[in-house]
Amino acid sequence: xxxxxxxxxxxxxxxxxxxxxxxxxxxxxxxxxxxxxxxxxxxxxxxxxxxxxxxxxxxxxxxxxxxxxxxxxxxxxxxxxxxxxxxxxxxxxxxxxxxxxxxxxxxxxxxxxxxxxxxxxxxxxxxxxxxxxxxxxxxxxxxxxxxxxxxxxxxxxxxxxxxxxxxxxxxxxxxxxxxxxxxxxxxxxxxxxxxxxxxxxxxxxxxxxxxxxxxxxxxxxxxxxxxxxxxxxxxxxxxxxxxxxxxxxxxxxxxxxxxxxxxxxxxxxxxxxxxxxxxxxxxxxxxxxxxxxxxxxxxxxxxxxxxxxxxxxxxxxxxxxxxxxxxxxxxxxxxxxxxxxxxxxxxxxxxxxxxxxxxxxxxxxxxxxxxxxxxxxxxxxxxxxxxxxxxxxxxxxxxxxxxxxxxxxxxxxxxxxxxxxxxxxxxxxxxxxxxxxxxxxxxxxxxxxxxxxxxxxxxxxxxxxxxxxxxxxxxxxxxxxxxxxxxxxxxxxxxxxxxxxxxxxxxxxxxxxx
Numbered sequence: 001x002x003x004x005x006x007x008x009x010x011x012x013x014x015x016x017x018x019x020x021x022x023x024x025x026x027x028x029x030x031x032x033x034x035x036x037x038x039x040x041x042x043x044x045x046x047x048x049x050x051x052x053x054x055x056x057x058x059x060x061x062x063x064x065x066x067x068x069x070x071x072x073x074x075x076x077x078x079x080x081x082x083x084x085x086x087x088x089x090x091x092x093x094x095x096x097x098x099x100x101x102x103x104x105x106x107x108x109x110x111x112x113x114x115x116x117x118x119x120x121x122x123x124x125x126x127x128x129x130x131x132x133x134x135x136x137x138x139x140x141x142x143x144x145x146x147x148x149x150x151x152x153x154x155x156x157x158x159x160x161x162x163x164x165x166x167x168x169x170x171x172x173x174x175x176x177x178x179x180x181x182x183x184x185x186x187x188x189x190x191x192x193x194x195x196x197x198x199x200x201x202x203x204x205x206x207x208x209x210x211x212x213x214x215x216x217x218x219x220x221x222x223x224x225x226x227x228x229x230x231x232x233x234x235x236x237x238x239x240x241x242x243x244x245x246x247x248x249x250x251x252x253x254x255x256x257x258x259x260x261x262x263x264x265x266x267x268x269x270x271x272x273x274x275x276x277x278x279x280x281x282x283x284x285x286x287x288x289x290x291x292x293x294x295x296x297x298x299x300x301x302x303x304x305x306x307x308x309x310x311x312x313x314x315x316x317x318x319x320x321x322x323x324x325x326x327x328x329x330x331x332x333x334x335x336x337x338x339x340x341x342x343x344x345x346x347x348x349x350x351x352x353x354x355x356x357x358x359x360x361x362x363x364x365x366x367x368x369x370x371x372x373x374x375x376x377x378x379x380x381x382x383x384x385x386x387x388x389x390x391x392x393x394x395x396x397x398x399x400x401x402x403x404x405x406x407x408x409x410x411x412x413x414x415x416x417x418x419x420x421x422x423x424x425x426x427x428x429x430x431x432x433x434x435x436x437x438x439x440x441x442x443x444x445x446x447x448x449x450x451x452x453x454x455x456x457x458x459x460x461x462x463x464x465x466x467x468x469x470x471x472x473x474x475x476x477x478x479x480x481x482x483x484x485x486x487x488x489x490x491x492x493x494x495x496x497x498x499x500x501x502x503x504x505x506x507x508x509x510x511x512x513x514x
Contacts, residue, residue, distance in 0.1 A: 011225075012218075014218070014221075016151075017151035017154075018215075018225050019225050019228070020151050020154035020155045020157075020158055021150070021151060021154045021208065021212055021298055022205060022208065022209075022212065022229045022230075023154070023158045023232075023233060024155075024157035024291070024294055024298050025204065025205065025208050025295060025299055026202070026204060026229075026230070026233050027158065027162075027233045027236065027237075028157075028295050029105075029108060029109070029112060029201070029255075029292075030201045030203070031161060031165050031202065031236070031237060031240055032164075032168075032255045032256050032257055032288075033198045033201075033256070034050075034198075034202070034240050034241035034244070035240065035243075035245050035248070035252050035256050035259075036253065036254045036255070036256070037049065037050065037195045037198060037199065037241060038241050038242070038244075038245035038252075039245060039249065039250045039251070039252040039496045040191040040192070040195055040250075040496045041185065041187060041191055041192045041195050042185050042187050049192065049199060050234075050238065050241070052468070053196075053200070053202075053203060054203075054231075054234045055465075056465045056469060057203035057205060057230060057438065058226075058227060058230045058231065058234075059443075059461060059462075059465065060206060060438065060439050060442040061206050061209060061438070061442065062226055063443060063446040063462075064081075064206050064209055064210075064442035064445070065209050065213060065222045065226050066223055066446070067081065067085070067442075067445055067449055067450070068209065068219070069213075069219060069220060069223075070449070071084055071085075072084065072320070072321070074319065074320050074321075076210070076315065077210055077211070077302065077305060077309075078094050078095070078098050078206075078207065078211075078302065078437075079091045079094050079095040079098070079306065081094065081210060082094030082095070082445065083322065084320050084321075084323050085322075085323050085448045086444070086445065087322055090445070093441060094441050095306070097432075097436035097437035097441060098207050098437045099302075099303055099306075099433075100432060100433025100436070101207045101433040101434055101437050101438070102299050102300060102302050103411060104428075104429040104433055105201070105429055106299055106300055106411055107414045107415045108429060109134075109292045109295065109296045109299075110131050110135060110411065110412065111131065111415050111418060111419050112255075112288075112292060113130070113131075113134040113137075113289060113292045113293070114127045114128075114130035114131040114133075114134055115127070115130075116285045116289050116292070117130045117134065117289070118130055118266070119261055119263055119266040119281070119285055120285050120289075122266040122267060127419050128416050128419065131412060131419060132412060135408055135409075135411070135412045135415075138293050138296045138297060138408070139405060139408060141153065141293060141296070142296070142297045142404055142408060144297065145393040145400075146301070150294075150297065150298070153294050154298060156294060157290065157291045157293075157294030157295050157298070158291075160287045160288065160289075160294070161288065161291040161295075162236065163284075163287040164284045164285070164288035164291065165236075165240050166240075167280055168256045168260055168284045169240060169243040169244055169247075169256070171260045171276050171277070171280050172243075172244060172247045172248060172256070172259060172260055172272075173243065173246075175260075175270075175274035176247040176248065176272065176274070176507060176509065178507075179247070179507040179509075180507065182245070182246065182247070182249030182250075183249040183497055183498070183506045184249065184250060184498075185249075185250035185498075186496065186497060186498045186499075190479070191496065193475050193476060194427065194479060194480075196431065196472040196473065198254075198427060200431060200439065200473065201429055201434050202237065203230070203434070204299075204437075204438050205226065205229075205230060205438060206437060206438040206441075206442050207299070207302060207437055207438060208298065208299070208301065208302065209222070209226065211301055211302055211305065244259075248272055249497075249506065250494060250496040250498075250501065251271070251272060251493075251497060251501060252496075253271060257284060257288060259271060259272060260280075260281060261276055261281045272505045272507075273507075273508040274508065274509060300404075300407070300408075303407065304403075304404055304407070307403055307404075307407060308392075308400055308403065311403055312399055312400060312403060314400070315392060323448070323449060427476055427479075428477060428480035428481055431473045431474075431475075431477040431480055432473065435469050435470070439465065439469045440469060440470060443462045443465055443466055447459075447462055
């Protein structure tokens, strides 16, 4: 949307639609565990870890968005981008890691959703039945063809997680009012490092950026959308983390919703020794259920697109020609320079196609998929409508519907097998798939494409992020994997605390007074 003086608006409705999808994808189950990072590592170390992850994820996602702009228009998916920059091995690692995120996180959604439903309707069905029911609930949402079309629901998903977190924090603060000093965690290097798994999971933005950028009429605006959205989410994360920690200290559960009610006895005492208002618990769990149902479909869009291309032959385009440093570097550097100058923002508003002059060579480059996404947007300025995006799905809708339902059925089986280890599945997913897909691969691709033109700061920041994230990711992967595949019988109520506070709530309010 342009303003009357011809300049581009700061944030358009199409930007907002992309932002809603990004927010819905990022701000979810990771936000529920933000207070537990402070419970594990204490305020200082948790704040340092959170600050580093805010920088690393914003930086990596921004660079991925910029590289996607300079890539040829034949590059449509994250896997395509990996192949263009790094060859067949690049496609392999980007696809495997992206599918790890897009399939393991929905599994975690199914497990969490079944737990939420069991608390809402105690003693009704087994967890397996609830997982199946949860999957049936998300099927209609998953059959919506594109992310752009589901932007309205994505907004509802954003509000769902915000409201659920706020209600949970209010319940916690209200029932713990009047407490003395909160107990501090028994800080060890292990507990500090295990924060990484959850923090990596909380910032899974990169996996949907290529898809959102592909559907945006002005993809050159996406770097701004990415930065604004992630920084807003980060502010929300900090607020929830501090508000939760100041009430429960090291006695918070790995999921704040598990701190306000006992999942094994929903009508009994919460782990911190209080009985929360049942209406507040129901509202928090219902709003989180709304978020899970919508975020499930958002995360599933990349694997759906890929499966439709591989199995059904949809979304085919020109063959991808690998990036050649000698032949392509000048064009890539020029496109990067255009982005940095930001002058493109004033010329990026779509013009009347009838008055647009486009050379024959540009038409050929575009048709063959050799022109970059940025140049296509600037030279052609074509609006990408929902009707255009939905066109491939109109020919035989039953085929893509059946394929998507089959993928969901496979996830149900995996979720049933992992249903008892939600928190370990969450950490394992964050440390493996999220770290690789959302932190390591974007920076490796960026360094491959732009190494010669990168500043010293860029090179240093990229290398530090890769080394730190790879080390901590491997550590948490091993630890979470041991608990996931060889679970122990440790039933300590508050494992993050010193021995004095491990098994009894540090404060129980006397409700007979005031």
